[in-house]
Each structure stands twice: as C-alpha cells, then as structure tokens.
Amino acid sequence: MQEILLLIVIALAIFYLPRLRTKKSSPEPMVRRSPLTGWMRLAIMISLLWIAAAAILLEPWRGEIPAFLYFGPGPVIALWGALWVWFGYRRK
Numbered sequence: 001m002q003e004i005l006l007l008i009v010i011a012l013a014i015f016y017l018p019r020l021r022t023k024k025s026s027p028e029p030m031v032r033r034s035p036l037t038g039w040m041r042l043a044i045m046i047s048l049l050w051i052a053a054a055a056i057l058l059e060p061w062r063g064e065i066p067a068f069l070y071f072g073p074g075p076v077i078a079l080w081g082a083l084w085v086w087f088g089y090r091r092k
Contacts, residue, residue: 047076 036044054072058064 047080050076 051072054068058068058071060068060072
C-alpha cells in the first residue's frame with residue numbers, strides 16, 4: 001500500500017510542482033461583450049410586452065386559453081422561429 005501511495009506522490013510531484021514554480025503573469029482584464037445588440041434587446045422586450053398585453057386583454061385564467069395561445073405567444077414564437085431560420089440561412 002505504501003508503495004502505491006509513494007508512486008502517486010511522485011507522479012503528482014512530477015506534474016504539479018513545475019506548475020507551482022513557474023511565475024504567473026498577471027492576466028489581462030478581459031472585455032466581455034454582450035452578444036445582444038440594442039435591436040435584439042428591443043425585440044425581446046416587445047415580445048414580452050406583447051405576451052403580457054395578450055394575457056391582460058384575453059384573461060387566459062378565465063378559460064380563454066386557446067385564444068390566448070393563438071394571439072399571445074403564438075405570433076411571438078412564429079416570428080422568432082422565422083428569424084432563427086433566416087439567420088441560419090444568412091450565415092451560409
């Protein structure tokens with residue numbers, strides 16, 4: 001058992017100690033850019049407002065669930081799906 005532990009310690013020393021001894025340079029601060037542009041944020045906000053307005057006007061909790069699905073999230077899902085497909089073809 002001791003021999004196995006000794007081999008593990010030696011292997012760790014061979015692979016881990018050189019990493020500890022090398023001096024690390026200070027990492028440069030990374031500038032993170034958001035993948036969402038202003039237009040994309042506006043489109044997301046309009047989508048959420050559309051669904052909220054459809055919920056307020058159609059009141060799906062009172063039994064108007066099919067109408068809400070057709071006029072609330074239905075058009076939003078259709079438009080975002082069409083954009084997704086269009087961007088896919090545009091990349092090629």
